[in-house]
Amino acid sequence: MKPCHSCQAVIDEYILDKKLEVLRDLTVDDFNLCADCTTVVADACVECGGGVYVPRGETTVPDYCPACRADLIRRTGTDPGWTCDAVST
Numbered sequence: 168m169k170p171c172h173s174c175q176a177v178i179d180e181y182i183l184d185k186k187l188e189v190l191r192d193l194t195v196d197d198f199n200l201c202a203d204c205t206t207v208v209a210d211a212c213v214e215c216g217g218g219v220y221v222p223r224g225e226t227t228v229p230d231y232c233p234a235c236r237a238d239l240i241r242r243t244g245t246d247p248g249w250t251c252d253a254v255s256t
C-alpha cells in the first residue's frame with residue numbers, strides 16, 4: 168500500500184482503478200495519488216473519445232488523454248501539450 172502524495176491517505180487501488188477505467192493505458196501503478204485527489208473526465212479526448220486525466224491544480228480539462236498525447240509526440244515529434252488549438256467553438 169502506498170500513501171497518496173497529496174493528502175497522505177493510503178491509496179485504495181480498487182477505487183482508483185475504477186476511476187481510471189475510462190483512461191487508456193494509465194493504471195494505478197502510474198499514479199501516486201488517491202482517487203479523491205485524481206480528477207478524470209470521461210469522454211473528453213478529442214482524438215479517441217476516451218477519458219482524460221486533469222493534472223492537479225489545472226482548471227482546464229485537457230483535450231488529449233495521456234495515451235493520445237504520447238501518440239502525437241511519437242507521430243509528429245513535437246509535444247502538442249494537453250490542449251488542441253484546432254478545436255474551437
Ligand SMILES: [Zn+2]
Pocket residue numbers: 171172173174175176200201202203204
Ligand atoms: Zn489523496
Ligand SMILES: [Zn+2]
Pocket residue numbers: 212213214215216217231232233234235236
Ligand atoms: Zn485519447
